[in-house]
Amino acid sequence: MTGFVEWRQHKDPNYELTRLEQDIGLQGIPELVDGSTQTSWFRSVNSALQYEPIVMDPKKRQTEMDAEKMQQFLERMLPLVEQALQQNETFDIFLDPFSVLNEEDPTLSNKNENSIKELRSFTDLVYSKNKTLSAIDWHPKKNGVVAVAAAANVNFSKRLDLLDKIDSSFILIWNFVDLIHPQLMLEAPQDVLTLRFNPSQPHIIAGGLYNGQVLVWDFSKAEHLISKGRSKNANSKSSASHDEPQKQIPPVKPTYVSYIDASHRRPVADLMWLPAGMEVNNRGHLVPAVDPYVNQFVTIAGDGQVSFWDLRFKDPKYRGITRTKVDKNSTKDAPPEVHFIPIYSISLTKVESSGELGLKCFRFERQKEDSSTSSSTILSSRFYCGTEEGEFVYADWRPHAASSSKSSEGASRSNASKGGDDDGAEGGGSDGVEYVQWICRDHFRPIVGLCASPFFPSIFLTASESNFHLWNVSQHKASESNGPIFMSPLSLSTLTCVAFSPTRPGVIYVGKSDGMLEVWDFMDQSHRSSLSIGVTACALTSIEFRPHISNVSTNVQGGASNSANAATTQSSAAAGNGATKGGAVGKSAGQNTGVGVASSSGAAANINVKQQLVAIGDQIGNLHIMEIPRTLSRATNGERQAMEAYFKRESERMKAIRKSGDGNAHQLSTRIMQGNNSSKDDNSSSMGGASALTPAVMAGAKAAAGGADAAVANPVDDEIFRRMETEFCRDLGLDASNNNTAATA
Template sequence: MSAVQESAPNKDEHVEGEENREEEADREGSDAEIDGGEDGDGQAKQEYIKKEFVARSYISPYGTDQEVKNLIVKNSRPLMKIRVSRPRREFGHEGFSYIERDAGESNMEIKVTKTGYFTKKKVLEIGLQAANQIKRFQSQTYYNRMVNAIVQYDPKDFISEMQKMSQQDQAISEKLDKFVDRVAYRIEEALQSNELINVFQDDFEMLGDEEAAQAAKISTVNMLPRTFFEHDYCKNKRVSCIKFHPTKPYLVAMSMVENLSFDDRCEITGKSFDSHVLIMNFSDAHQDNSINYITLNYVLETPIEISTLEFHPENSSVLVGGCISGQLIIWDLSCQESRISAGKKPEAIKMPDEEEDKTQQTIVKLKQLSLSSIVLSHKNYVADVQFIPSQVKVDRKNPPAEGRMVHFISVSEDGLVCIWDTRPVEKENLRVITDFIWKPFMQINLFRQDGSGELGLSRLLFHPKQSATTFWAASDEGDLLLIDWSVKAVGGGTEEGSKYAEYVKLTFDSERNYRPVLALERSPFFEDLILTIHDFHFSIWKTSIDFDHPIFRSANTFGSHNTCGAFSPTRAGVIFITKTDGIDVWDFVDQSNKPSLTLNFATSAITYFKFQHFKHEDKKQYMAYGDEQDGTLFLYEVPTNLKNPQEKEIEIIEEFWQREINKCNYVKDRRVVRKEEYQEQQKIEEIKRAMEEQQKEQLDDVEQQKEMEQEVQYQELLMKYKVEFGLMSQEELENWKKSQKKK
């Protein structure tokens, strides 16, 4: 039995789909058959019920709504608040120096740290669907139909046109002939000049030599580094000192220490590390610029890390080193007994140098010739070592040196200055005495003049031609000192603070730095100019004038701190300042407010810097520096513009320093004048305050007198009324008046 269902369309009906509607119709039809409800035609009836639409939230059976909620980024922490303030007492503080800086130079580099930044990253999964939009365009093109055409020309037209063109060509030809006749001579002269004169030659180059003409250009070809790194000796080391050989132009010595931080060094205080001093040869790199490697000649073994080195100026085979433990160590490169592994010819004592065949050289290892007693040495690490000139008479008790340079001075931050004699530790004397104990023959203790404690030194400096028993030194707080070790103690030694302070003859205070001086150099062109390198600036001192402050103080270094520096050996107005990220070149001929050139070829922080003062025949000049990562030595050839002096450079720089001195003297005089003006103003203000106080006292006296008179009048009036009202007799009134007169 089958039934056909029909229904009229209803607009308010909620249609869910064609398939659902057919299923409901089949289900209702089957129910109608079971109930037996049919109309007269035999068809079953179907009744539709209108349902009310109820809005409710969307619930996805696949969890899509939860994924949408996860895409919303919410703050996982409260917003950070930063407040930057400055103490009121620092307003108007003196001592600042301002420099001119362009807007493009104020850059700040934010390096990636190991721990990461404080922000947290959140990964979001976002799905996007892209579809090209469909657009309909219509265009109408024009159709050009082909048409057959015929053109007939008259020969007369061509003849007249040709005649006109010939007349015009003739006129142009006449003008061209006149132009060629006019300029032919000058063109011929110019062609002949081109054959005789190079038109591409620089005009300024003809005024001087070729190297002087390149003074304003940087030669990047010669700035390629020659590097040295030995895995067995340099791994995880930091370069502490670099010194060039005084007589052999291609030998350079380098000492290294463990690359440890301050905290790590404090934890292992007292522990000894085996170290080495390496002596390299760069003769191959000097002769051929394409060769960038440096060979190793000597390995000097030491049981203690070396902080500073110094070659003997006269006996260049002797090398003195200062240890971190405060001891002094000495090597002799020519001593056969000190060699651990000699070359292929052990019977020869000849030093390997640049003249020998490199294929016949081997690395020579040597042990120390002598090591000083730790009890009689410094209590802190040796900061610097310098040989005393032969003209100086060190001490009367010590045997004369007979014109030889046999004494040297070592300084440290423990306030102790030691003077050593190299004659007892010579190889001939050590062969005779086996149990010799090396100790300084003279020691002086330095104390601060204010009695606050020991005066430590970080650098010292001698003049090569001096004969006095003095030397310049830099303290561990950035001051420049002149010390005389021949001064004898006075006062019987009862007050040690006062007697030791007499060793310091002059003190130049540094107001902007309270840390040890990194380098102390003397200008090779001006003997009274001394350079001190500090952490964030450098200073130039004039020792021949009575001025206790530097005549020039540079601007502060931004983004990094200084590590070392030196005067240029060949240019009077150039100073090299090494930083942790490169080298600043200050050319005072160009400008003095900021570096003229910055060499950013440092791969890691620079720890030590040194110039070679040896003059090569080919006029090459070298500078070397070491880094703190893997004990690598970098050797650079100085560019031409930084090596060759400019015309009248010494006179220009001398005038510049004189202007700086005049400026300092003006500031000094103005300080005296301003101090006098301030004192005068203080006196005027004190007189003014005294006069105001005096006037105030006078006014107070007048007011007090007036009050007393009013009081007397009141008492007289009171007594008068007492007499009138019978409260007092006339006799008592007379007695009261007599008592008032007595007062």
């Protein structure tokens, strides 16, 4: 019998539990305890120590010196000491052994090694903050000293509103010892747009103002403030100097201020000192230097004036060279005041229209060595200029009367340029005197930079707001159409400053308005920049490399470096002369191979490539000191010869394009650089730019390089083309005669 009992769910009262909710906080840190500690203290105790030197009796000392043991010791040590002294005289004990090693393979280098690092940054909260740094120049004889000019960061309309206000401008001289306070300040009544140290007298600085005046400062009395010996005292008293307030150094007033009526009518655009051993008299002729120091400099402005200034204008001894202006309104008792005016001045005028050339920047033609005597040089009075209208000008400041033959040549050139090409025109000033040798249309906007290659005397770099060009001036003639050999692609941001690398022939640095610094390495690629870094968030305004100071390196490295520097200088000069004589840049690449290798290795061995510095100024008053890495500062093996061959090849190519009658040579070059060079195949070629040429351009370049053989090659090519056309028509069943007739019609 089976039965089922139902057991429903219910609560058992025996097991009912009751829980109480509580708020509890936990913390896993130790409790706060107040405590103190102090180092052990010792009472200061004055202590002294006194000793007497070991005194030996003269007889005993003589006995010791005459002993046989002493004689044997001296005979044994004498050869070793003489050998050590001879080694010190023969070898340079301060030479860096790693700097003379063989060049490493550039493909094995890491990309991180190409980074440009910022070492220092200078700014003054009172005198340079929110101001544009318009000019930079390094001290020619002291490392770590750089001068910058701070100008008002305003446009033309705001500057007109500020004309009724008197506000001084300053040149700040910074020293790497003090990163906060400038070592010296040079005061100016207007904004300084350009400045240069005197190369032989570094305590003298010349500058050009916005109102066209020229100023000269002499801070020889305060030069001890920028002495490098001050760094030792500053380091020893660093703790005390930070606690005490910095003493304000009074600004240095200008020594000479140019006479306003004889100054430029527009802002001074550029300034350069004349080379050593070269002087100009009041008629513009070159005269032998009568003073071992450099005393003359040149200024240009937008009014077309090229003015020569002399620091000795007050000395009666040089009245035959200088041109003085005496103030006749002075009192009888006081001596007459001699005004600071240019000793010689010329005006560069336009060729096909009236008015002056608006000059922006200029560079001297490199001095050539005399072939008859190895020590003397041939002084040149010619120079290159960039204008506000984008023209590239080659001029001579010596007066030359315009002859009838030159006038006829100028007429023929003007007739040839009626089609819209102004290149090759020759012009001059008024009164039948011509200074301009040739003018070439270079850019469509003002030229912002003009640089000469330190390795090739005939290669010049011009830059505008959109792109930069490379020129080979050795092949230019006034009677022919001229043009650049390289045109970079158009930039999205404005170009503001450019510079050649002082140690690598194929590297160019470009500063832009967006704060980027581009590095163009032609040994890597030529259709775009190889490296681009961000320096600051505002526009870059100026760039200047630190020069190689031979005096400092000579004192440090000893006498062995003197001979090396002299040998390098001679080899570089010989290479420069060889590169100037024939062809596009020099003679054939095979003839210059030996010279180029010697000069390239010598330059790399003597220049301090460990720390190559470049100073960059921006639009808000900051001065950036950048360190160039080893890969961008040390030339690779054979780089000079490769760049020489590249410049020669590009020169022949552009020359062939102009000879072929193509009026759009510049546009063709731009199209080639922007289109064909963008392919990756350029990196595998020798220089990139020339490998992507069209067959027609290559044929023209070969014809120009072939010379007399080019005339024989054209009929052969035409005959081959006719045969190919006949076979093509026969295969397609077409009548070749009808096609030829139609093509002829």
